[in-house]
Amino acid sequence: MPEGAVVHRGTVEDAAQVLRGRTVTALTGAGVSTDSGIPDYRSPDSPPRNPMTYQQFVGDEAFRRHYWARNHVGWQHVDRTQPNAGxxxxxxxxxxxxxxxxxxxxxxxxxxxxxxxxxxxxHGRYDRVICLQCGRVISRAHLAQRLDELNPHFLEEVLSGGLTVADIEVAPDADAVIEQTSHFNPAPCEFCGGVLKPEIVYFGESVPRERVERAYAMVDDAGALLVAGTSLTVMSGLRFVRHAAKTGKPIVIVNRGETRGDPLATVKVEAGVTETLTALVDLLTR
Known part of the structure; x- marks a missing residue:
């Protein structure tokens, strides 16, 4: 944040006053899902993380093996989570x-x-996998069956000692924190033998342009922007806040902790995402 930047801090009532009578587009981040049991990357209480980059994944077989081993555990946790009140x-x-x-x-x-x-x-979705060679898309559940066949005792070893999937730290991209992965056998594409990758935008990878254009259009289609549960550290989200500000739309940001969009906010609510969004329903739909 630039030194001396003005942050217009306010309450949920202030946020409702800004949004009332306007149509709204929402931009959400990992903080919306923390109350569902999926940790975020950058909140004050989050452990330090070093997510795998796109360049590491495509360029190094050892990185891919490590990722798929961890994902084989982590995706199950994400698959079992339920939406929260936010x-x-x-x-x-x-x-x-x-x-x-x-x-x-x-x-x-x-x-x-x-x-x-x-x-x-x-940034894509955890439940689909794409082949980087032929472009075929398969479900993550189907890949799980293949990985179980290739690694019949892997989950038993990881979950030994009474652990469950819920006991293992999992990142927002379904990457589980486990260390022993060198013996894991990743699955190639069953159609062409190519490299499989989750249909997720990795760090260092660009969001597809068509998706970005649809998001800009969604911002343009509304009278205000509501940002919830994101620090806006990466440009992929921040650009929509900048776009809204440039076009004169009021911006409400709900997040615990500083965000890169704070200087552009009409109102910044420094509070929990779930309770704030729940309160906004009551205030905006009376």
Whole structure:
């Protein structure tokens, strides 16, 4: 944040006053899903993380083996999570005609599970896998069956000693924190033998242009932007806040901790995401 930048801090009532009478587009990040049991990357209480980059994944077989071993554990945790009250609040705002659409940086699909219909999964989705050679897309559940066949005792070894998947630290991209992965056998594409990659935008990888254009259009389609649960550290989300500010739209940011968009906010609510979104439903749909 630039030195001396003005942050217009306020309450949920202040946020409602800004949004009331306007249609809204929402931009969400990992902080929306923490109350569902999926940790974020950058909140004050988050452990330090070094997510794998796209260049590491495509350029090094050892990195790919390490990733798929961890993902084989972590995706199950994400697959079992349920939407929380914050997800449901956004779905309700859409149902009531307040929310025009939702752009999420999350890959967990919890917005869709909560009932949101107009969702742009900016960074992809955890439940699909793409071949980098032939472009075929398969479900992550189908790949799990193949990985179980190639690594019949892997999960038993990881979960020995009474551990469950829920006991293992999992990142927002379904990457589980486990160390012994050198013996894991990744699966090649069953159609062409190519390299499989989760249909997720990695650090260092560009969001598909068509997806970005749809997100810009969704921001343009509304009268205000509501940002929830993201520090806006990466440009993939921050650009939509800058775009909204450039076009004169009011911006409400809800996040515990500083964000790169704070100087552009009409109101910044420094509070928990779930309780704030739930309160906004009551205030905006009376």
């Amino acid at each position: 997800h449901r609040a956004l779905a309700t705002l859409e149902e009531r005609g307040v929310l025009r659409g939702l752009i999420t940086q999350n890959v967990d699909l919890l917005h869709e599970d909560a009932g949101s219909r107009r969702v742009i999964d900016l």
